[in-house]
Amino acid sequence: MEPARSEGTGAPCLVILGGGQLARMLALAAVPLGCRVRCVETHADCPAAWVAPVTTVPSWEDVPAVVSAVGPEGVVTLENEFIPDGTIEALAARGRTVLPGFATMRRIRDKFLQKTTLADAGLPVPAFAPVAGPEEIRARGASWGWPVVLKARCHGYDGKGNATLQGPQDVEEAWRRLGGPSGRALYVEAFCPFEREIAVQVTRGRDGRSVVYPVVETVQRNHICHHVLAPARLGGPLAARAAELAQAAVESVGGVGTFGVEMFLGAEGALWINELAPRVHNSGHYTIEACECSQFENHVRAVLGWPLGSVRMRAPAAVMVNLLGRTAGSGRVRGLEQALAIPGVHVHLYGKSRCAPGRKMGHVTVLGTTVEEAWARAEEAARAIEFGVGSEEE
């Protein structure tokens, strides 16, 4: 898989911890720049394995296995936030460059610490507080007003590890469901009366300089990103303010690489930072076709210490729609040809061998002259594509 004489090219090596679709798209962006890419994963059958060699490890906690799999050369980066602190620290302790770095990851992975870091930097976040038990949650609800959101400090994603509590009657069940009684660290946030959710990708280089992608609108269904509209339909000053906040947020955690910054937009232009993702982000997949330099290429440039590319959009508008699994079954795709027949549709399939309801199986992007026009074509394409239907019988 790797060139026998890689020393001939002197190619920089990028080692990605994780082998999902983000690693796959990072590899597709890194190779044209002359990078050799290797991935480390817990299972060999992963999306990145189609384009890069994957070394498997028994678990992310198995530090000697991860250190050995990472190998002796290259810059190490992460495609998800589930690699344990101890593992990243162990790599750093062996002198390996891991970006984003340990300190950044620690401040982001623990969402309470993340909020604290953002608040300390003067950035707008919803009111939040640690909670040690149901009583404290009820007290916060009484003081901030209901609803409040109970969240796991670590390992939450796509709505998992979150509960919105409408009143004191919801507290006990959520506390139990999120693992409070067994000692899982939780915290509580005031509910943001948001009208829309927006997101911004920021890529920050090793030298601290950063570029900010256009502000986009993200629409979630069942807590999973359903589609993304670029640019967000906002006034110029509001978009500029969101871009500034996103840049400052990544600065506050000392991030290097591409970060997704999710925000709530309230009535009359109020903005709160909801969450920082220390990696390329679903809300930035549109940049592959829509921006001069994608979030993936800029991540590679950033972690390798290269100049960042232009984030300018190539079209007035772009819409990305996720291809989410509807049923459990194989990863076999149906309707691809129908989708490809729609003009200007860019299909990205992740090559997952199993489908599950809500699982991200791929996405489509359409560029257009208006968000509305691109959206119509993207939705049509996404509706055409299905996974796993009837495939078990074949």
Place this chain on the structure above:
Amino acid sequence: MEPARSEGTGAPCLVILGGGQLARMLALAAVPLGCRVRCVETHADCPAAWVAPVTTVPSWEDVPAVVSAVGPEGVVTLENEFIPDGTIEALAARGRTVLPGFATMRRIRDKFLQKTTLADAGLPVPAFAPVAGPEEIRARGASWGWPVVLKARCHGYDGKGNATLQGPQDVEEAWRRLGGPSGRALYVEAFCPFEREIAVQVTRGRDGRSVVYPVVETVQRNHICHHVLAPARLGGPLAARAAELAQAAVESVGGVGTFGVEMFLGAEGALWINELAPRVHNSGHYTIEACECSQFENHVRAVLGWPLGSVRMRAPAAVMVNLLGRTAGSGRVRGLEQALAIPGVHVHLYGKSRCAPGRKMGHVTVLGTTVEEAWARAEEAARAIEFGVGSEEE
């Protein structure tokens, strides 16, 4: 490298004969569409090996080895025209789908047969004739006027296998140099008094429908493509005529997939077809960023029988400049960061471990509002990048 449970995705498989930069870029375009890609090459250390598993064969003439390397599944395609007829025929005889097909390849690989096919279809080509010896060459020169071009019927590329003869005094030496005395089949063409060279990519589907990319201007230095300007600076009617000719040329050979059609543009808008390449072509690399669907993605769509994508340009102009080796040495790159610092520069490195004068090591593409403006940035980027300089000492 391949997913352990590829049957889970039901992914179509594309087997590429050849593992050079064209195979590499085909693989980069095929994977997002959910295709598994495998390459067959004579050496493991090839550009495509960075993104796809490569099975090596001792030679392209070793039919059993190639058949075994191709394996039992997938559509077979070619990234170069040097696979022997017998090998392609053997695959077809075993029921494998090979596209472009045997009949197309045979009509293109032999340039005399290619010219005959084009002429028979009523398409404009320079006067041409088979020659059995120096005497016949001199006779053609006397009848058509000098210069004339002596060409090998097969296996010529980048100016190799061609000689321009200014008069009878040049005949003997060229006849010897091109291998006439040892029986290599040669033919002679009238010299086209061209002012510029243009090229057009055509992708033709299995159903015979085709799409035609914008006409581009190609500039050769030492018979090697140096840069490509898109679109060509031609009047609309002339561009439309070139597009029509290109489409008809691919039709005439029954091509399926992406083809590069090279043409000569003479004074007062005369057009002659110079050569057909039965594959994605250097003059179409600009389409990766500049067109909605690249020549690579459309090739994949065509050979898999899928609908073809839009060939519309995303910007008013684009310029591609080849990164050609200047010296012999390693493939180690210098100046990449300097090139990446220029706004809007897209760098594509091919990962070749050895550099040689004139060897295609990569290319850069820049999109712009005018050809002139994009050209300036692309040339600046290409000048910054060097290969193999001083690398032997490291």
